[in-house]
Amino acid sequence: MKRIALIAPLTGVLLMLFGLADRGIEVPPSAQAADLPWLYPASGQLTVPGSGALVGQSPAMPAACTNCYITKIVPDLVYMNDPLPLDNPNGATANYNNDTNDNVWLHHMVLLDLCTGSAPIFASGNERSVFQLPTGYGYYSGPGCSWIVSYHLHNQNPSPRNVALKLLITYETTAQTRVTPIWLDMKGIQSGSEYVAPLGYSDSHTGETGFAPDYAMPIQGRIVAIGGHVHDYGISVSAYNNRLGEWICTSKGGYGFGSRFLPTGGPDTPGHPAAATTETLNPAYHEPGGSPDNKYHIQSMTPCDLYSRNSVVCLNDVIRLHTQYNNADQFPIADAMGIMTMYVANTSTNPPGVPDADNDGIFDGCDSGDSDLDGFSDRVEFPVGTDSSRKCASNSLDDAWPADVNNDKFSDISDIVQIGSSFGKAVPPAPARRNIAPDPLDGFVDITDITKIASYFGRGCT
Amino acid sequence: MLVAAMATIVPLALFGAAIAASDVRITALDCASHPRRIAIQNKGDAAQDLTGWKLMSDKPNEVFDLGVVGTVEPGVNFYVFNGHTAPLVPEQVGGEWIYGWNPSEVYDPSLFVLDENGTDFIRLVDASQFPWREVSAMPCAGTLEIPPLQQPATPSPSPSNAEPGAGGTTAQTDGNQAASAQTDGAQSTGASQNASASGSTTASSRTGTTTAQTGNASGQVVGGPASGIGVLAVGSGRPLGGYALPLGLLGIVASAVLALVGGRVLRRALRRS
Numbered sequence: 001m002k003r004i005a006l007i008a009p010l011t012g013v014l015l016m017l018f019g020l021a022d023r024g025i026e027v028p029p030s031a032q033a034a035d036l037p038w039l040y041p042a043s044g045q046l047t048v049p050g051s052g053a054l055v056g057q058s059p060a061m062p063a064a065c066t067n068c069y070i071t072k073i074v075p076d077l078v079y080m081n082d083p084l085p086l087d088n089p090n091g092a093t094a095n096y097n098n099d100t101n102d103n104v105w106l107h108h109m110v111l112l113d114l115c116t117g118s119a120p121i122f123a124s125g126n127e128r129s130v131f132q133l134p135t136g137y138g139y140y141s142g143p144g145c146s147w148i149v150s151y152h153l154h155n156q157n158p159s160p161r162n163v164a165l166k167l168l169i170t171y172e173t174t175a176q177t178r179v180t181p182i183w184l185d186m187k188g189i190q191s192g193s194e195y196v197a198p199l200g201y202s203d204s205h206t207g208e209t210g211f212a213p214d215y216a217m218p219i220q221g222r223i224v225a226i227g228g229h230v231h232d233y234g235i236s237v238s239a240y241n242n243r244l245g246e247w248i249c250t251s252k253g254g255y256g257f258g259s260r261f262l263p264t265g266g267p268d269t270p271g272h273p274a275a276a277t278t279e280t281l282n283p284a285y286h287e288p289g290g291s292p293d294n295k296y297h298i299q300s301m302t303p304c305d306l307y308s309r310n311s312v313v314c315l316n317d318v319i320r321l322h323t324q325y326n327n328a329d330q331f332p333i334a335d336a337m338g339i340m341t342m343y344v345a346n347t348s349t350n351p352p353g354v355p356d357a358d359n360d361g362i363f364d365g366c367d368s369g370d371s372d373l374d375g376f377s378d379r380v381e382f383p384v385g386t387d388s389s390r391k392c393a394s395n396s397l398d399d400a401w402p403a404d405v406n407n408d409k410f411s412d413i414s415d416i417v418q419i420g421s422s423f424g425k426a427v428p429p430a431p432a433r434r435n436i437a438p439d440p441l442d443g444f445v446d447i448t449d450i451t452k453i454a455s456y457f458g459r460g461c462t
Numbered sequence: 463m464l465v466a467a468m469a470t471i472v473p474l475a476l477f478g479a480a481i482a483a484s485d486v487r488i489t490a491l492d493c494a495s496h497p498r499r500i501a502i503q504n505k506g507d508a509a510q511d512l513t514g515w516k517l518m519s520d521k522p523n524e525v526f527d528l529g530v531v532g533t534v535e536p537g538v539n540f541y542v543f544n545g546h547t548a549p550l551v552p553e554q555v556g557g558e559w560i561y562g563w564n565p566s567e568v569y570d571p572s573l574f575v576l577d578e579n580g581t582d583f584i585r586l587v588d589a590s591q592f593p594w595r596e597v598s599a600m601p602c603a604g605t606l607e608i609p610p611l612q613q614p615a616t617p618s619p620s621p622s623n624a625e626p627g628a629g630g631t632t633a634q635t636d637g638n639q640a641a642s643a644q645t646d647g648a649q650s651t652g653a654s655q656n657a658s659a660s661g662s663t664t665a666s667s668r669t670g671t672t673t674a675q676t677g678n679a680s681g682q683v684v685g686g687p688a689s690g691i692g693v694l695a696v697g698s699g700r701p702l703g704g705y706a707l708p709l710g711l712l713g714i715v716a717s718a719v720l721a722l723v724g725g726r727v728l729r730r731a732l733r734r735s
Contacts, residue, residue: 049571051494051577051578052571053496053546053569053571054569055568055569152569154496156494192547192567194547196549196553196555196560197555198555198556198557198558199556199558200556202556330489330490330492330501331490331492331499331501331541332541332555332556332558332560334495334496334497334499334543334547334548334549334560335496335547
């Protein structure tokens with residue numbers, strides 16, 4: 001508890017945005033979902049002083065549901081018992097709202113689960129991105145579990161405003177494939193998550209001086225959702241898997257068109273996009289005032305496309321976080337952040353979504369062993385999409401042997417031609433089925449793939 | 463009595479020397495964010511040693527000793543961040559240094575020295591010698607007028623941090639000026655503020671976290687325009703630049719009157735004795 005008390009209030013943390021990512025995974029059937037609003041405080045309100053801030057944390061509170069699987073969370077900051085009830089009725093969203101009488105905003109809230117060692121399970125910044133797991137997956141909230149929410153609110157109006165934190169929780173009561181949240185943070189949650197971004201363009205990453213070390217994955221599994229968070233002037237935050245030599249996710253900030261905070265200047269390379277995204281202004285993020293009147297604060301983060309290869313994380317994989325800012329202000333940004341949270345379905349909690357062909361406890365996507373002895377390791381077969389437990393196709397739709405691309409039980413020129421048709425292309429957009437080498441895979445169809453399949457030329461399988 | 467009169471006359475006579483130009487300027491000010499932020503740049507062609515220089519806000523205890531900055535090379539920017547989320551130790555980012563003034567990871571509004579309250583401001587003062595020189599100033603948004611700089615009552619330069627025991631400086635911790643300075647400093651400064659009109663108002667408290675500002679003893683007339691005057695384009699307040707000449711003349715006249723009165727009082731006292 002002491003640790004929670006220390007971390008939660010000190011931490012200038014935050015997080016958000018969780019992209020969908022379910023491609024070709026077999027999942028258990030979904031039960032009917034139920035929605036439940038969870039408020040803090042459960043009754044009454046939080047009063048944010050005029051032209052001030054409110055930083056604090058709740059006491060331990062009953063979780064929104066227990067012995068249940070949370071599949072979606074919609075975060076919000078809402079008015080509650082505000083002194084101006086006609087303007088700000090209970091439940092109305094509190095934000096800049098293009099209204100000088102409004103201007104109460106959510107710097108961050110972080111939800112901690114006391115049943116998991118007070119690990120952060122969800123967080124939201126002012127973007128209020130929705131956390132949404134793919135069908136069949138859920139965050140398990142155990143019996144009797146309690147939550148703590150730490151929060152940091154700002155009020156730029158001279159008068160106090162009364163608000164409440166709101167989470168609209170969707171949950172299932174039938175078993176889902178469980179996910180584990182993994183928090184990735186440029187500075188580290190214990191260090192408050194905030195760092196100083198200089199004037200102009202900057203590209204920072206974990207592992208460099210002044211930042212958190214690169215992250216070593218504590219579990220293996222498959223990432224089913226991931227999201228990022230940056231502040232105003234933030235271009236992007238990206239996660240890179242050193243083992244794969246590949247980007248897992250690049251999430252870009254979204255700003256209303258014409259925003260003064262919209263940053264550009266990135267090199268436009270994988271993981272380092274040239275600019276944040278522009279989108280239709282959400283008036284809730286318009287802070288009125290200034291000349292020109294274009295204070296359109298960051299209002300979204302882009303989701304990520306996860307596919308079979310980059311979604312696999314293995315025990316002790318080294319993950320590096322990169323964050324780009326282009327600060328056009330007159331001052332360094334004191335509270336810059338770069339955070340990602342990934343939700344990983346892992347073998348230790350529920351095998352169905354994450355196969356282990358030889359039952360050796362190592363998820364196929366991470367296993368260098370060859371369970372079916374077809375010449376390709378499990379960690380190659382998993383992203384390629386072939387069956388790690390069988391060496392030969394039973395029909396033309398049965399992907400079993402990586403060297404037999406057309407599933408005719410022979411590896412011959414027709415298979416080489418298929419791979420050759422994607423020669424020189426990255427995966428994606430090239431089909432994952434055509435990237436079969438080296439081991440581990442490199443995400444590219446090239447001479448290594450041709451050489452590998454050629455080594456099986458003229459061979460059949462049984 | 464004569465001594466008292468003379469002590470009053472000295473600072474008055476020196477008022478005219480309080481105006482000074484400098485290439486080190488406050489270039490930007492943010493009185494609303496967390497943290498509050500002050501940008502300073504050496505716009506000149508020569509390096510400037512900031513030993514004995516200060517940032518001062520509207521309250522007497524709101525003083526940041528810039529001695530920690532050392533020498534600023536031409537063209538170089540540096541920043542002072544104040545209050546919530548200011549760096550706990552000086553931090554170099556993008557080649558530029560950021561210093562913390564009452565830094566804290568925990569939100570505490572009392573640690574802010576700047577607010578958009580209609581009166582707040584920041585000024586840069588060369589207090590390395592007497593009289594102090596205000597070299598730059600800037601108002602917070604909504605502030606229409608910056609009052610003149612108040613000179614210390616004793617004609618002594620601001621001590622550097624290497625000279626413990628002297629007044630008018632801010633103690634520091636690892637180059638940043640501690641959060642507790644605000645509170646403790648207010649107490650020390652309170653003593654200074656309540657000093658008698660004798661002019662011996664220098665408070666000194668080097669407890670490690672104490673801020674103390676000298677001056678403002680009653681009966682003193684001090685002041686000086688800020689280089690940030692130009693920013694104050696609107697408002698009903700008197701243009702600050704207009705204070706210099708009238709106050710200077712007034713000071714001379716007042717000094718003469720006080721000297722005459724003091725002399726008469728002294729003469730009467732001598733006759734009675």
